[in-house]
Amino acid sequence: MFKVLKKDELSPGVFRFDVEAPRLAKKTRPGQFIILRVNEEGERIPLTVADFDREKGIITIIFQAVGASTQLLSELNEGDSILDFVGPLGKPSEVEPGLGTVVMIGGGIGVAPVYPIARGMHEAGNKVISIMGARSKDILIMEPEMKAVSDEVIITTDDGSYGIKGFVTTALQQLVDRGEKIDVVYAIGPVVMMKSVVEATRPYKLKTIVSLNPIMVDGTGMCGGCRVQVGDETKFACVDGPEFDGHLVDFAGLRERQGMYREMEAEEKDHVCRIGLGR
């Protein structure tokens, strides 16, 4: 059992949990993910690690309560426990000194997985320019944290309520236009956002890394549910990723596969549990 030590609602429906998981915290590196299962009837939910504290033995996760399973997770309170919590999974980000200028782009709650990578990049002595995008000011998350690990933070909102009015690509274009020499771009967020960043960097041949979150079950390469077309190869996001060269990823295919259970999820949301356990 893995205890929820701290719970915050960052914006409506978006939660931050500090989870007691010392063995995992000791081993987790930026870019990796965990899989959790709330209770015996629960799904295995993959979540990218938003932060880890090796000394305190804490893994931080940030998630949006969208489906039945994340809704159930969001109903846990401080002191409650998560039944299963496994990781670290996937390959870590390639964080190293001497990369140069790194642009870290997070869209929506995609800022959460971007944060530990940005921190790693910053600690390694790279120049970190972060772009954080949100629909509007009130749902922007982790601004102070990102500021602490970035040389510059640019905020964009779709409605112009804060920062630049527009999308993360608007800010990225401004960086390019002002002559910033960019060495690597990281983009994590909704599929449409990652796709538009990739299309924006393609003409400049800017190395762009994306982190994918397809449907998966075990997270160890056993089920193959998370397969995604990367260049002319089929990759398993859980063990070959979750990070890939964005210019090679088939985003259309990824998006279709993410929708595989959409109808069933709708059915589940309206479902009243008959066995009376947990939800």
Place this chain on the structure above:
Amino acid sequence: MALSLKKHPMPEQAPEVRAHNFNEVALGYDEETAVAEAERCLHCKIPQCRKGCPVEVNIPEFIAKIKERDFDGAIAKIKESSSLPAVCGRVCPQENQCEKYCVLGNKGESVAIGRLERFAADREMAQNKEVKPIDYAPDAQKVAIIGAGPAGLSAAGDLARRGYRVTIFEALHTAGGVLSYGIPEFRLPKDAIVKKEIANLEKMGVKIEVNSVIGQLYTIDELMEEEGFDAVFVGTGAGLPHFMNIPGENLNGVYSANEFLTRCNLMKAYRFPDYATPIRVGKKVAVVGGGNVAMDGARTALRLGAEHVYIVYRRGEEELPARKEEVHHAKEEGIDFQLLNNPVEILGDDKGWVRALKCIRMELGEPDASGRRSPVAIKGSEFELEVDTVVMAIGQGPNPIVASTTPGMDTNKRGNIIADETGATTKPGVFAGGDIVTGAATVILAMGAGKKAAAAIDEYLKKKRG
């Protein structure tokens, strides 16, 4: 009394009933039937059956005990050699093992050794007997086992009985490996059998740490250098699903058999939405492959509500690698065998969902390396099978996570760990066995490998402590 040439038939759920539920197909012998079947055993002076058993169960003696109605004695005899008798009695391919060598088989049917083993194991399990915990020496050496599947469980049982402190590290949230995620409930009940067998090992003193992916959470070197384990056994199985690499395999509605079965067995998707993991089965399903996993996939699809389920296999009936009994059960339940057909493409609709499986007809040519006649495509014979779901059950490879993080432990070009006949790998103190060494095979072969490795680990640790 005249000796019957036939086995006592196994009571079963009727095909038309069982095709719509997940309850066990075979119901098991009652006492009278078991004793009557045991009486068929000739008690040969030089019993042949034992040499067919990868874990060398003393078959004639346990059958003699059943004959004498000493059922406790029978199971005790089996347990001297086998850690998981209720499992083996169900899923071993006895026709290729013990029963193949039974002399009764020369004239009629062999003794139903598997059914008798199951009877003895089930009878004991129903009594919920107390398991005596092992009394460990204060300085008992520690063995780490990676993977709680048949190989690991078998090694764990044997090592614990020899007085070693055993910890099994399991990547999933439930122990059992293929017994939990792969083999369906209707062939191997999870709560009634698998969980109980594993619980008995735990009561004996084996520690099982679930949610522990070795290679990520700890490397083998860390287990030995920092966590204090004196030896390691790797039994990580064949966990990497193969695909055919044909166009359309990434369409929605295409599953690996691993995913299809894991969703259903481990995650209990057949009870969705009471259990939160969904599965899409559709009306028409094609399962590609001819092994036991393919049969499990097809019969699972049927039970999930599919109206028509095909097995698509590129060779003929004779070449089906599945157990005869499984093929027979599948046919009884109405699975449609499309033999000598090979998929060439999966066709999708405009929304990215499967709409058909395009196949080509095959004919059998010369025997290949495996001795089976190799299938050759008949030019221009392509046709479309209209389906909503395709399950790829064409085999599994070794999962690379452990091997890739263990310097000094060599693998072959397929990625299987290289181990000698005792299970010793190229890394001192590290042993391996089961599918991770041999490639995908059977539960009992993995158990046999676990058992052999346990003996070798015992020897190794005896030397180590001097």
